[in-house]
Amino acid sequence: METRVRIGFLPLGGILDGYLAGGFLRIFAITLVCTTSLYLIVDFFDNVGAFITTDASTWTVIRYFFYKAPLSTSRVIGFATLFSTLFCLGMLTRSQEITAMRSSGISVPRITLPLLILSVIICLFTFFWNETLVPIFAHQAQTIYRTEVRKKQQKSLLGTADIWMRGSASFVNVDDFDPATNTLHGVTVFLLNRDFTLRGLVDIPAAKWNGRVWEAVQATEWRVPKDGKVVGQKTTDAVPISDSPEDLKLLARDADAFSYFDLQKQIADMRNKGMDTTRYEVDLQSKLALPLISPLVVLIAIPFALKRQMSGSMALSFGVAMLIAFGYWVLAAFCISLGHSAALPAWVSAWIPNVIFAMIGLFFYTAEE
Numbered sequence: 001m002e003t004r005v006r007i008g009f010l011p012l013g014g015i016l017d018g019y020l021a022g023g024f025l026r027i028f029a030i031t032l033v034c035t036t037s038l039y040l041i042v043d044f045f046d047n048v049g050a051f052i053t054t055d056a057s058t059w060t061v062i063r064y065f066f067y068k069a070p071l072s073t074s075r076v077i078g079f080a081t082l083f084s085t086l087f088c089l090g091m092l093t094r095s096q097e098i099t100a101m102r103s104s105g106i107s108v109p110r111i112t113l114p115l116l117i118l119s120v121i122i123c124l125f126t127f128f129w130n131e132t133l134v135p136i137f138a139h140q141a142q143t144i145y146r147t148e149v150r151k152k153q154q155k156s157l158l159g160t161a162d163i164w165m166r167g168s169a170s171f172v173n174v175d176d177f178d179p180a181t182n183t184l185h186g187v188t189v190f191l192l193n194r195d196f197t198l199r200g201l202v203d204i205p206a207a208k209w210n211g212r213v214w215e216a217v218q219a220t221e222w223r224v225p226k227d228g229k230v231v232g233q234k235t236t237d238a239v240p241i242s243d244s245p246e247d248l249k250l251l252a253r254d255a256d257a258f259s260y261f262d263l264q265k266q267i268a269d270m271r272n273k274g275m276d277t278t279r280y281e282v283d284l285q286s287k288l289a290l291p292l293i294s295p296l297v298v299l300i301a302i303p304f305a306l307k308r309q310m311s312g313s314m315a316l317s318f319g320v321a322m323l324i325a326f327g328y329w330v331l332a333a334f335c336i337s338l339g340h341s342a343a344l345p346a347w348v349s350a351w352i353p354n355v356i357f358a359m360i361g362l363f364f365y366t367a368e369e
Contacts, residue, residue, distance in 0.1 A: 016101070017114045020088070024115055028084040028122075035076040040065055043072070050149055060148045067141035070133045071256055077126055078293035079325045085115055085298050086317040089305030098306060109365075112302050119298040126291040131259045139257040163248070165241060169194075172241055176270065182209040182245040187216075189240060200224050207239045214239035255283035263287070278346065282339035285350030292354055293328065299361030300324060328353060 044065065051061055089112070092098045101111050163174040175186025187204035200223040207214040221235040255263060263284050267277045304320055332353040339349025 016106075016111075020092075020111070021114045021118060023091075024084055024088045024118060027088050028080055031083050032073065032077060032080040035080055036069065036073045039072040039076055040069065043068065047145075047149075054149050054151060056149045060144060064141055064144045064149070067137045067144065070129070070137045071141070074126060074130055074134055074256075077122065078290075078297060078328075079321060081119055081122055081294040082297040082301050082324060083317060083321040085119075085301035086305045086321055087314060088115070089302065090317055093306055108302070108306065112298075115298055115302070116295065119295040122294045123291050126294065127288075130256075130287065130291065131261075135257050135259045135262065138254065142254070142257060165243070168240060170240055172239075174241075177245075177248050178276075179245065179248075183207070184214060184239070184241075187239060187241075198224055202235065204239060207241075209245050214241050255280070255287070258283075260284065260287045278342045279340045281346035282336055282349055285339075285347050286336060289350045289354050290332075293357075296354060296357045296361055297324060297328070299365050300357065303364040303367070328357060331356065 044061075050056075089098070098111065102108070163177060165172045165174070169192055171190045171192070173186075173188045173190070174184050177184055184207040185205070187202075187207050189202035189204070190198060191200040191202070193199045200221060202219055202221045204216045204219045206217045208217065209215075216235075216239055219235045220232055222232045258266065263280060267280045267284060270277045270280070301321075301324070305317075335344065335349045335352045338344045339346055344352075
């Protein structure tokens with residue numbers, strides 16, 4: 001009995017831990033490469049119509065998917081962790097190695113501890129990957145798609161916030177564009193003379209797309225005559241923006257193209273301007289919540305993998321992984337959509353899927369022993 005208890009608390013870093021970790025990492029690396037490639041292939045066929053219609057060059061397409069690869073890797077890393085756990089432990093169960101370990105007095109939590117530690121490392125790696133490489137590459141991919149595929153002129157550095165456009169004898173600044181309602185907020189039109197001196201400006205709190213042009217809800221035009229006396233008057237002129245909402249949506253910079261701290265700064269800036277930041281706050285919380293999927297799916301996968309019915313079958317492991325991943329994706333998408341619509345607080349909508357999966361995982365994990 002004393003020997004069994006002592007074995008149950010084996011120190012980390014032994015031969016057994018190295019054997020489990022090595023097998024897991026080999027499967028994880030292969031799965032990550034395969035799923036990332038599959039994700040890019042699906043993305044290619046999803047956009048092939050745009051590439052053909054706009055006659056995009058082969059080099060443009062190659063560059064676009066090269067810069068899209070880090071984001072694709074980030075999106076499938078949770079699935080790779082899940083499948084690797086199921087298949088790795090399933091193979092050990094099939095070969096009776098798990099049975100041998102347990103009969104030697106090693107508990108299931110101790111056997112699977114290396115995988116849990118690796119999942120936490122993957123979680124931390126995912127967060128730093130999303131903070132460093134993904135924003136730079138994702139932004140570059142969006143720029144290539146917008147300017148070289150869709151042939152749209154670069155007009156903004158911040159996507160839907162602080163947009164600058166050049167009009168006829170004017171410059172137009174838009175504080176924020178809401179793609180959901182096709183509304184421009186905080187529009188300022190700077191009217192210029194031929195020598196580019198300011199002859200006036202138009203202040204438009206909000207403008208809405210009516211299907212043909214942008215209609216100003218209210219507008220005040222301020223004239224700056226030569227005597228320097230500023231004169232203000234109400235105006236109903238159409239907003240001098242030729243771009244449709246579909247054109248402006250191409251400017252939208254996804255949350256993936258921001259690091260956590262850059263998005264935090266943008267939220268603070270928008271709050272100072274009195275703008276609604278609900279969507280961005282949900283995306284900010286999601287940047288913290290989504291990397292944690294790796295430890296959670298490992299907790300859920302372990303009890304399934306140790307069942308004899310799994311038997312190390314790749315097809316069955318893939319099927320179970322797809323089922324669990326699809327369940328998480330549906331739940332996360334539903335909660336985030338509720339958060340974007342302000343039906344739930346930002347932190348609640350981002351963290352509910354993780355909390356539910358954590359409870360399910362802990363229940364089955366503790367029940368396995």
